Amino acid sequence: MKSRKFYISVFILFLSVFSVFGQTRKQLEEQRKKLNYEIKQVNSLLFKEKKKVNNALEDLNDLNRKISIRAKLIATINSEARILSKEIRVNETELKELRKKLADLKEDYADMIFKSYKSKSQQSRMMFLLSSQNFHQAYKRLEYMKQYTDFRKKQGEEIVHHSNEVQAVNDSLLVQKALKDKLIVSEKDQKKEIEVDKKHQEKLLATIKKKESSYKRELQSKVKAEKRVTAQIDRKIREEIERANRIAREKLKNAPTKPKSVKKNEFILSPEAKALATKFELNKGKLPWPVSEGIVVRKFGKQPHPSFPGITVNGTGLHIVTKQGQDAQAIFNGSVLNVLVSADGRKNVLIQHGNYISSYNNLEKTYVKKGDTVVTGQKIGQIFTDKVSKKTKLIFVLFKNTTRLNPSSWILRR
Incomplete structure (x- = not known):
């Protein structure tokens, strides 16, 4: 190098x-x-x-x-x-x-x-x-x-x-x-x-x-750890979709009209959920940021590491650095699908908007729980501040069912 x-x-x-x-x-x-x-x-x-x-x-x-x-x-x-x-x-x-x-x-x-x-x-x-x-x-x-x-x-x-x-x-x-x-x-x-x-x-x-070899090993270790976390979140979302669909099918068992068949890992939507998803789609490019102030330090998608050629970094969403003590905010009306907790105690709030899910990862504490109804702009948790790097970073991910979307295309341009 x-x-x-x-x-x-x-x-x-x-x-x-x-x-x-x-x-x-x-x-x-x-x-x-x-x-x-x-x-x-x-x-x-x-x-x-x-x-x-x-x-x-x-x-x-x-x-x-x-x-x-x-x-x-x-x-x-x-x-x-x-x-x-x-x-x-x-x-x-x-x-x-x-x-x-x-x-x-x-x-x-x-x-x-x-x-x-x-x-x-x-x-x-x-x-x-x-x-x-x-x-x-x-x-x-x-x-x-x-x-x-x-x-x-x-x-x-x-x-x-x-x-x-x-x-x-x-x-x-x-x-x-x-x-x-x-x-x-x-x-x-x-x-x-x-x-x-x-x-x-x-x-x-x-x-x-x-210390090039040492930094490379450390970086590769972080990349592997991120992949493990990503896989865990993906698995949890699939489980939540399956759970939600079981409940939906049970409710519709005795209904006069049967629900249309859906593909695997897709939500069965009620008329209200469909209406919410439609509103969400209509606001593409106009949704508020999940933080009141911040800068994107890692974009969505696979990208070469800026310092080490040959090492690819995958942005599952947007990594947004903000001020210490800042809260993550819901980008749209919805309900809390789940609150996940990682091995190191960091929290991830998943909010469902019809068949869309917004994920707010790397929270120190949360203000909502599973099943809560939330509205646009509502504070859902305080973002974790790393004591060593002093950075306060939110990892914001957006899904349609289990498919990841580029959040930059959905939130307002700054």
């Missing part, structure tokens, strides 16, 4: 964020704010607490996460500054044209006023009318004088309008230039921070290199 691999991964990340160039400045501004917030969350949730024992591998993963977010932020700032530069150039050209037009208007207006003054000194308006040869000519001369007065007024108003336009464009330029200067300063700050993080990254890589 060489540090070069990590720099290559960072370089690939920079390439992946080039897509931001096609976005509007408003979109980039929103993305910049979001990334700044993510960095604050990472610092608060992953780096704020001082750990009793440092784990170089875990620390490296956290640091890589922060570096990747900073890289995206720098790319976003660069794109936003580039768009601002274009806007400034367009506005400078517009300002130049507006100033020239304003100067021409003022010159024409001054020339007209001068000619009008000369005309008044030679002959008054009354004399101009009285010298008419007939009534028709006098009427025409009166109309001309009215039109001339209106034209002077219109030219004056046009000068005022263009003066305001020049001022507005000038003010906009000043704001844009100030924002660009601010972005440049922000970019320099982020580059300094990322350099500090990279130096720390190199130290961690050197530490891991010295």
Whole structure:
């Protein structure tokens, strides 16, 4: 394992964020704010607490996460500054044209006023009318004088309008230039921070290199342990479905209509349960997070380990790190299917929503019991905080019957 691999991964990340160039400045501004917030969350949730024992591998993963977010932020700032530069150039050209037009208007207006003054000194308006040869000519001369007065007024108003336009464009330029200067300063700050993080990254890589085989064994042991826990949860869910179906069949034994046959490991749903499942499905992508605040440190699905090529990590759901003392919250109305307890005392609350199940694992204590009815947002248990790593992590898993779903597709995007 060489540090070069990590720099290559960072370089690939920079390439992946080039897509931001096609976005509007408003979109980039929103993305910049979001990334700044993510960095604050990472610092608060992953780096704020001082750990009793440092784990170089875990620390490296956290640091890589922060570096990747900073890289995206720098790319976003660069794109936003580039768009601002274009806007400034367009506005400078517009300002130049507006100033020239304003100067021409003022010159024409001054020339007209001068000619009008000369005309008044030679002959008054009354004399101009009285010298008419007939009534028709006098009427025409009166109309001309009215039109001339209106034209002077219109030219004056046009000068005022263009003066305001020049001022507005000038003010906009000043704001844009100030924002660009601010972005440049922000970019320099982020580059300094990322350099500090990279130096720390190199130290961690050197530490891991010295004990690479030891870290690999530890990691492989954790992967195996996670697989055992996953298998136990899967087995328990199958048992719960079977138990629920036995009860359902017993209730429907004497019913006039027999329930439709269902596949193995699928819930037999009552009309009420079907309605609940339908509502759950209609809220796909709009369901609340199971924690009020947190960041995803492991996504759903199989993924290569960020530090050790060849080792695959399987995300059965979302691993969300949150603040110490935080509670897990129900993502939708439902009933508690079961509360599982692992060998080390950690608890896992399973909530049924028709034929969907939401799982809240790694709880220190629970506020609900099997059979309880829960509502959206209800606190169901306090999340466990590891005394060594100081991390408070919820493992949130979503099922349809026994099939795992990607929770990211169901909860709100942050």
